[in-house]
Amino acid sequence: MKYAALKGMEDILSPDIAIWQAVEAKARDIFARYGFQEIRVPVLESTDIFIRGIGQETDIVEKEMYTFTDKGGRSVTMRPEGTAPVVRCFVEKNLHTLPSPQKFYYMGQMYRYERPQKGRFRQFYQIGAEAFGVAAPAMDAEIIMMLANLLEAAGLSGLNFELNSIGCAECRPVYRQALRDFFGGKLQEYCPDCQRRYEANPLRILDCKVPRCIELRQGSPSVPDYLCDACRTHFDGLLAILDSFEVPYTLNPNLVRGLDYYTMTTFEVTSEHLGAQKAVAAGGRYDRLVAEFGGPDTHAIGFAIGMERIVTLLKESSQTELRAPKVFVATLGSEAEMEGIKIVEMLRAKGVWAEQSYGSTSLKSQLRRADRIGAEFALIIGENELKAGKAQWKNMKKGEQGEVPLSEVMQFFMEEC
């Protein structure tokens, strides 16, 4: 019986783990500068949180959630996204009573029961940010610029920023009806998926990739024409800020977000170097969600980054160098081994990565291991050296070798570092 990780669940380890850690470190750094505080919410929440937050009609809720009944008979769900739990926390802890805005970031696992493919997993990691309490487009701009800065700091380039406004509770229904009126006439000619979308979410038809559907929807109503004055003003305000700071973006009137809670500003960052799942980050406003959870009317906006997708891009563009120890101490004989352990521990105490031989095998095999793990120096202590109070140092890359008194070993390596 051979065990394997569950479908769609991946182990993350060296050498990739270095990329993960680097991205996470960059994120913490950038978020801190923008005044975003880390928030850690549970992975498991009451199922209602997600039904209410994401929407009963969505695929996520209808077929992708890891939901089960706990021993107390409650229906609980492994979080499929991060926003709903953060909003739950915001409302539960009455965070609206703290100085506005409240800005949070999180990083962690999400779970969706889907068929895995390139860039899609059942357990995946997101880095997300959420800002509560500001209606002004300056907040939209800040979030977008922070995201752009983070992606750039992580080492990504050539990404495509797409931007749209899908309107508010006032103007979106009007637009939706206009779309239904437009599609309704030739509905039979659209693909089966689109006919289904017509009922579920007509905005999705704008996203269909079937050539015939793309043809048919030529001249369909465009969102910008249906935005109410407030939404229009807000969106124009955002674009003005982005333009004045020369933040690159492309307007995409067909950009639709899948989750029900989005309002007004929506955005998506894509790469052409991924597979079909090419979105590396996405987000938008969700001004109704806090109230939906029983809190006061609170403006909010956020985004989430797909870690695996970013790491995939970084693996293609940059070579990861394996971390290697500075010193490998090879010893011969039990007395020398004790001396070796002492030196290794002293080096470590000084912050130097040092490896030991773990019992004396042949010098040949010890040096072979030193070479294989990429140690920069080998320090050889045999019985002869011990008697003379010395050690042999060897630079593994240059092949140079020399003697150093045992009492000066620490000083020798401090100078080399």
Next chain:
RNA sequence: GUGGAUGUAGUUCAAUGGUAGAGCACUGGAUUGUGGUUCCAGCCGUUGCGGGUUCGAGUCCCGUCAUCCACCCCA
């Protein structure tokens, strides 16, 4: 949930229906206590699993499981 492709050694891959192999990796050796390059040797398999056809199946057929890619949808 739907469709397609692929499953052979740790890994990358071979093997007109006729004895399962190679490179890399790993372990050891090439005279005393010196890695990499080289040379030699060794180790490694119920050919994913279960049936069927056949004198004979890694190879053909059916089923099943797994992985990958795509659809749906999404980060």
